[in-house]
Amino acid sequence: MAMKRRVFLPSKQLLPRFITSSTASSSSSSSSPPAAAELPQTGRSCAPPVTCERALDLHDTEKLFASTPSGALLRSLANLKIMAWEPVVDLGIAVVRSKAVEHSAAARAVVVAALKATAYRHFCAGENVEEACKTLQGLWDDGLQGILDYGMEDAEDNAGCDANLAEFLKTVEMTSRLPISSVSFACVKITAICPVSLLERVSDLLRWEQKDPAAAAPWRRHQFPVLCDASPLYHTPSVPAPLTPAEERDLEQAHRRLAELCGRCADVNLPLLVDAEYTSVQPAIDYLAYDGAARFNRGPTPIVYTTVQAYLKDSKERLAMATAAAEKEGITMGFKLVRGAYMTREVKLATSLGVAPPIHRSIQETHRCYNTCALFMLEKAAHGGAAVVLATHNLESGKVAAAKVDELRMGRGNERVQFAQLKGMAEGLSLGLRNAGFNVSKYLAFGQVDKVIPYLLRRAEENRGLLSASSMDRDLIWKELKRRLTDAVLRR
Structure with a gap:
């Protein structure tokens, strides 16, 4: 399939883009997975620390926030301070999940209004595709790209899956009317298009x-390795019953939905990120995503990107195994690397079963695992066999990856390497990477407030420790606001 390169060209208006549609898919062949490749072991993140500092510098806040109005900085600082105060976050989560809110329309309306004015406005891009595109326009004017994510999760039946697919397809269609490359990726949660x-x-x-x-x-389409010896298997203590004929038909429906979405993305040359979820359903998500990759990633540029969560103990081994299997099959793999977003859920389930949690014992181990996986994927990308999205809010990981890109002489604008952060988080890192010449995207979740509450709750639960422990953004914003205030006083 001949692919048009999505060139990054800033635009001040939402200009229409017309791309000739063409569909392409390729069947996959089945074979036993090869042995996993050895991932590099890293002690320190990169060689001399000065290399990391030169690759990414956040000290000049005037340059960093040059395109951000003071009002926006003040709002961000206020939101970050509130969300870093754990008692407030705990109270907010308890209220949203309370029976009073669940059973009272009036109470729910009050809570939804409060969420919309605070967490929703900070983390989300709007209630529909049109509002999300307006948010994306602001990013584009600032030299950032957007990852559009329809924030729906956990469909219960095929009707719900079909309705969600229609929204995902609508999102992809909207990108054809936006500036070329203003949208770097579309995004899908398999839990939204396949019954949980x-x-x-x-x-x-x-x-x-x-x-x-x-x-x-018997229903397996391919032999891509989705698990390894280190994977958590405690969810399945005894032999499960085989899929019923109805379940097999539903699985085919899920394959069809994902293939339709991948095909539409291929038509407009828009890569698709498949999000990771909790370990009780992740094997099936990887199975479906790898099938999509086997069909649509036969060219030099991947359409389907799967996600690896570095807080899982088996992440390095699974990444190496999948990469090796793809190379053997002639498939160009795309991976998004994240730390993980289901820590509370995973620990609670494992503890209830009396087994060790599947995640690393400390944040330091998670950092080391993330950086190791990032360096491994950058090596693969440098040789043209893969592409990677480094989704991280961690400054050190950003420096490590930036320095590695320079060391490999890949070029900071290399389309096989993308950085990404959630809207409303790690703004300093996003802008610093942008200023250094890297491709940077903000993750733009959108949807009606009451429909994306699960997403907001997870952001609150999983990021409250991060927000309270890391004051980088607050410090940078405060430093810039003080500088602006001092300059205003001196000019009087």
Whole structure:
């Protein structure tokens, strides 16, 4: 498939873009997965520390926030301070999940209004595609790209999946009317286009197959490794029943939905990020995502990107195994690397079952794992066999990756390397990477406030420790506001 390169050209207006549609897919062949490649072991993040500092410098706040109005800085500082105060966050989560809010329309309306004015405005891009595109326009004017994410999760049935697919397709269609490359990726949650109960069933069968290779499922389309010996298998303590004919038909429906979305993305040359979820359903998500990659990633530029969560103990091994399998099959893999967003859920479940949690024991171990995986993928990207999205809010990881790009002489604008942060988080890192010449995107979740409450709650739960422990953004914003105030006084 011949692909048009999405060139980064700043624009002050939303100019229409017309791309000739062409569909392409390729069937995958099945074979036993090759042995996992050895990932590099890193002690320190990069060689001399000065290399990291030169690759990414956040000290000049005037340059960093040159395009950000003071009012926007003040709002961000206020939101970050509130969300860093854990008692307030705990109270907010308790109120949103309370029975009073669940059963009272009036109470729910008050809570939704409060959320819209605070967390929603800070983390989300709007209630619909049109509002999200206005938010994206502001980013584009500032030299940043956007990842449009329709923030729906956990569909219950096929009707809900079909409705969600329609919204995902609408999002992709909207990008054809935006400036070329203002949108770097579309995004999908498999839990929104495949019933969660089916993902749990498929994951059970894949875990049992990992325990007993002779129990290979007849419905498997490919042999990409989705689990390894280090993967958490405690979710499936006994042999699960095979899929029923109805479940197999539903699984085919899920394949069809994902293939339709991938095909539409391929038509407009827009890569698709498949989000990771919690470990009870992640094997099935990887299985579906790898099938999409096997069909649509046969050219030099990947359309389908899967996600690896570095806080999982098995992440390095699974990344190496999947990469090796893709190379053997002639598939160009795209991976998004994240630290992980289901810590509370994973620890609670594992503890209830009396087993060790699947995540690393400390944040330092997670940082080391993330950086190791990032360096591994950058090496692969430098040789043209893969592409990577480094989704991180961690300054040190940003410096490590930036220095590695320079060391590999890849060029800071290399389209195989993208950095990404959530809207409303790590603004200093995003702007610093942008100023250094890297491709940077902000993750733009959108949807009606009451529909994206699960997303907002997870942001609050999983990021409150991060926000309270890391004051980088608050310090940078405060430094810049003081500088502006001092300059205003001196000019009088």
